[in-house]
Amino acid sequence: MKIGFIGAGNMGGAILKGYADTAAQKGDQILVYDKREExxxxxxxxxxxxxxxxxxxxxxxxxxxIILGVKPNMFEDLLPQIAGECGSEKVIVSMAAGVSIGFIEGYLGSDRRIIRIMPNTPAQVGESMVAVCRNKNVDDETFGKVFGIFEAIGRAEEVDEELIHCVIGVSGSSPAYTYMYIDALIQAAVDHGMAPEKAKIFAAQSVLGAAKMVLENDISVEQLRINVCSPGGTTIEAVNKLFENGFMDNIKEGFAAAVEKSKVMTK
Incomplete structure (x- = not known):
């Protein structure tokens, strides 16, 4: 396949770089256009x-x-420019928040093959979580080939487009919530005498390990938490304080705010 990227910024560039080695192995070619020629x-x-x-x-x-890696506010200018070159044999992939498949069909035609993705920034280290949606024109064989691009940069799951707002809350925006949690751990460790560089390693590696435990076990997340909490021990003391201060409710409220903003942005 010839896979084209319009826009090679943070996300588009991360996907391109993440797929480059796989492309070489498969014999695919990657094309790129960015307004910044350099x-x-x-x-x-x-x-x-x-x-x-x-x-x-x-x-x-x-x-x-064609993977569209431009900002949502650029679509109304971009889509008319490329519409004449978008034959029914091509696949258009959008990663823009707030830009629906229907909106793109309005410019390119309802018979065009369109896929919508929602990646997140850990694509930069090959650990993205990518939601993938398609319209009715994308057959299974074509979808499988495009899906493989995003599996090369982390994990990918197909979802119905109606769930894209939920995806933004649970994975699209959630790295930011996780960075806040890690940052709070670092700050607390520093306050208790640990060097910042060392605190960063302890906090981040613990989050990485916990995430792997969730993904690689059939045990529920709740039970994993319980397993760490020995009665009368240090962990249960911390967990009880977090529950008391509304830790989980705060996360859910942040999630809901992201979802509502996504709904407002959608066109």
Whole structure:
């Protein structure tokens, strides 16, 4: 396949870099266009499978799969520019929050093959969680090929588009909540005498290990927590204080705020 990226910023660039090695193994070619020409040239120099293009139209014409990595407010300008090059054999992939499949169909046509994804920033270290939605025109074989791009940068799951707001709350925005938790642990450790660099390692590795325990066990998350809490011990003391202060309710309220904002943004 020829996989084109329009926009190679933080997220688009992370997906491109994450897929580059897999592309080389599969014989895929990666094309890229970015308004900052130096970005495209740098990626072209870094990866043998990457070739820069000089415009959105040129990239769309030359690609089988076009991944739109631009901001949501740019879609109304971008989609008319590439519409003439988007034949029914091509697949358009959008990662923009608030931009629905129906909105894209309104510009490109209801018969076009459109996939919507919602990745998150850990794509930069190959640990993204990517939700993938498709319209009725994307057959299973085509979907499987595109799905493989996002499996190469972490984990991917197909969901109905109606769940995309929930996805934003649970994975799209949640790295920020997790960074807050890690930062609080670091600050507390520093306050108790640990060097910041050491505190960062202790806090972040503990979160990484806990996440792996959740993913690699059939034990419920609640039971994993209970298993750490020895009666009368230090952990149960901390957990009780967190419950008392509304820790879990605060997370749920933040989640809900992200979901509601996503609904307001959607066009």
């Amino acid at each position: 970005n495209g040239k740098a990626l072209e120099a870094q990866f043998a499978v990457v070739s820069a293009r000089s415009s959105e139209k040129e990239l769309t014409r030359d690609s089988d799969v």
